[in-house]
Amino acid sequence: MNSASNVKDLLKEIEKLQAVELAKIKFTPACVTELDGFLCNAYVRQCPKPIDYHSRRDLIRIFNVIAKEIYGNNDSSPVVEGYGSFVMDMFNQKSDLDMSINFNHSIRVPRMKMIETLRKFSKKLLKLQRSGHVTGVETILSAKVPIVKVTDRGTGVECDLSVDNRDGIAKSHIIHAVTAIDERFRMLSFLMKSWAQEHNINSSKDRTLNSLSIVSLVAFHLQTCNPPILPPFAALLQEGADLAYVTKVVQTYSNYGKKNQDSLAKLFVTLFVKLALVENYWQKGFCASLYEGSWILKSQGRRSYSISIEDFTNRSENVARAVGIEEQKMIYTCIHNSLNQIKAFLNGQMQGIKLMGLLFGKHSVSTLSIGSTSNINENMQNLPIMQNPLPPPKKRRSGERFEESQTQQPSNRNNFVQGLQGTGPQHVGGVQRETLFNTHTSFVPSYKPPTSIPSVNHSYGPRTIPSPYNMNPVAFEGSYNPSIQSHFVPSQSSLGSIGTSHQQAGAPNIFIADQVHSQLAHVNHNQYRGDHTFYNHRNH
Incomplete structure (x- = not known):
């Protein structure tokens, strides 16, 4: 590790460069407000629909069924849990x-057992591929974290299957907890991931940035703003990475970033500036430490990293x-190009719609009264919070089977939606509406799509998230059941013990009356699909 004086000297050097670069950018209130409106609309249009949550939750449930077919119904059978984005x-x-x-x-x-496990799943998935349920089965055993990749044909969702990825699960839960501190963290992360995907630089397989790297860079940017919006993670991990402890500590930081009233647009621009300026500093040993x-x-020892982001x-x-x-x-070609395009917009040399297309793709472009300053408070209240149960709607890339089933079963779909709204028949696809609401009250629609999301002087702040053992009821319904007692699985890191709850997956699929979204759901899993309570009564 280099001396503290070297760090201070390099930091001063970067601060001077950043001040010079920011001075070249015209942050006029009107342009920043307009850019904020465009970014908020791009965020809304990118947000997943409830069906996107359900499709992924259902895939986790189906992979647990596959695990039972491979290992049988006993205590040695593994459980498939989601993590990541x-x-x-x-x-x-x-x-x-x-x-x-x-x-x-x-x-x-x-590692040998990991490889053996993945080979068993790969063998099963190759059979499913031959019968047309999945595609693109690929086993990558030479990677540091061996995986099997497969794409479900019904939903188009690509799945990456690993073994015993406890650290990945722990980090995912911690990031989710930290998003409660300030909503700008989630929004900016979402936009940066969409930008990276559009520019084909969001794939560790292709040796570019994985999603955790992108989210970490956003968190780091918010930590190093003046004043900071997020605290150092050391303050959240004083007793290790136990999720319950982290969530409890997060609540004490609910007003941490209140003094910083920078808009989403300002933070978006300054993040690109910050990344652009450190391009030649990574080789000097610079590392972003959350x-x-x-x-x-x-x-960096024998190996020199192209980009260094410390695992928290x-x-x-x-x-x-x-x-x-x-x-x-x-x-960095993408970063510099995008930064130049943003400057062109702020300098009045590019239209906002063109900028959004260049940054996020044509699908992100919206003409909904963007940039207007009327009804700002009302529209900002309608800004979606990316948290279950009901995420905001967006255009979804669907498989052909999904589109077919929509046209074939319009009446069932309408009845289902009416049932949720309380305007349809008492029974929806065999599920009594009263029972539906008693057992899944989180599905009551509460989100209204915004008609316009201009932005000026936002009162950004903390979000309210549930306690760690019942958070995200929709996302975790297929891989996490709060009614089941967990057994904690410890693992070791430089921070001490990290725990992840190891639970049996599988919950009643209340959407099954609407339509089947996964091709895997057509597989004959008779011995397991008949009684979902099988999952809820497993003895640990």
């Missing part, structure tokens, strides 16, 4: 679904270690 609640229609096959014991699974909430210098649960690891030298150049 879905658990963080920062996914969109293009996001992969990350899943981990977890065995019921406290010791680490040896744990300390500041830049640090790290000795295991500080010896770099979550951006997959980024290659040539891929870093590609990433």
